[in-house]
Amino acid sequence: MDKERETPEVRREKMRQEEWKQNPTGSVHGGGLPDLIGGLGWRLFGILILVLIIGFVIYSLFK
Numbered sequence: 665m666d667k668e669r670e671t672p673e674v675r676r677e678k679m680r681q682e683e684w685k686q687n688p689t690g691s692v693h694g695g696g697l698p699d700l701i702g703g704l705g706w707r708l709f710g711i712l713i714l715v716l717i718i719g720f721v722i723y724s725l726f727k
Contacts, residue, residue, distance in 0.1 A: 673705075 670678075704712065
């Protein structure tokens, strides 16, 4: 695949892999929130936030 045709997700993953190869101890504590969000994608992340907000509202109503 040409470099120009790569999607941003593919480029991001390649950069992450290269960084991990150069510094394997840098990821001892896990990826954290940025890796989670990057893996989910913006649509799924938005749905997750919406579900959390709706869940909090429902919890507040029946508390």
